[in-house]
Amino acid sequence: MVWNVSGLMRTCRFLLLVILFLPCEVTTSVLTVNNSTENYILDTEPGSQESLKCAVHNHTREEELLWYREEGTVDLKSGNKINSSTVCVSSISENDNGVTFTCKLQRDQSVSVSVVLNVTFPPILSGDDFQTAEEGNDVRLVCSVKSNPQAKMMWYKNSNILILEKNYQVHQTSESLQLSITKVKKSDNGTYSCVANSSVRMETKDFHLIVKAVHEG
Template sequence: MAQKSSGLMRMCSFLLLVILFLPRGMTSSVLTVNGKTESHVLNTQLGSEESLKCAVQNHTGDEGLLWFREGGAVDLKSENKINSSAVCVTAISEDDNGVTFTCKLQRDQSVSISVVLNVPFPPLLSGNDYQTVEEGSAVKLVCNVKSNPQAQMMWYRNSSILTLEKNHHQVQQTSESLQLSITKVKKSDNGTYSCFAYSPLETKTKDFHLFVKDRGSSVPIEPIIAATVVVFLTLCFGLIARRQRIMKCCIKGEDPQRETAL
């Protein structure tokens, strides 16, 4: 009986030593951001400021923390790295929409938690305002758009929805642009086209001016250049051939007094 008790004591002591000397990497530290234990989306507003505080839970000793904005590391002060760390995002703009901030455990970066910024803003439109095209050629009007939430897009002309002609107009839309392609441009295509972006926040519009010029007559440049070169060379050879005669005329025209004998 005493031997069994002694053996049980030795086993308990061994297990206790194993627990005490477990590598720190095997401890179950958990990260939180602003009290949340899961990665999440943070709704915010244009021009506002957000503070993201990352903290280590269940740690048995000091833990270093790292912050990343997208793929780049955030520069942290030494006192803002141990057990808890905060980053501040100021003057939030349209460019911050969809940006991911990630907090990681320094010794084991597989332990991490992320926050994605959601910044609602009205449509921002851009593109080439003026285009001149020759009759019979093709042209593309591209209306670039940034918006959150995504805007519904439409082409207008003369205050009415553009009537699309088969084999003449083609419209393509992505999350970043609305494109109007016109093949075999006609004089009647001349005018102002308006890109409308409809958003729950605001409706924006941008005008695109298309100028259609007459089809130019195609002038063959190469023959003109060749003819010019031939004329130039002909003149040069003519001057060289007449040089002797010109020189004789000049000699005959000199003052005869210069030939007086001594």
């Protein structure tokens, strides 16, 4: 009888240890934005409106959500914070390209999903339309460009591809196409066209250069 009790006690201890060391099931809240659990890029275009819905999954209690536009918080109404929250991005423009929206769990802000806006738009060109210079002076024509996707750019003169003279220098960045002309001559007089060609559309902007003789008024 003593052996049976002792054996029973050992069995109970063993079962207790097994129960203690069984892995605990951990319920971890998961966020999704428009059903995606990962950060992603949202393709859109100017004039569009996009709806971003953030939702909590596997939660065991009510969870408050936060929205950020870049580093700034987005104001949410009281009924648009718990367990799910929707942000509407309206009147999208080219200035919204690259802007990041992030949904976070209020109690643990390391739990988050971000969406980056990829706003596709044709080239937008700007710069001084007319420039006047005296012979012998240096001139720089700057054609500023905004484009997504990035455009291929080229200078034309009087409707023909610009032939680079010795005193011409072209410099291009992601934001501009520049033409520097040192010691301008009367022959540099004319209309210079900045041509930007992207997969969306080709755009052209004219720059009129008037070269005057030194003695001209």
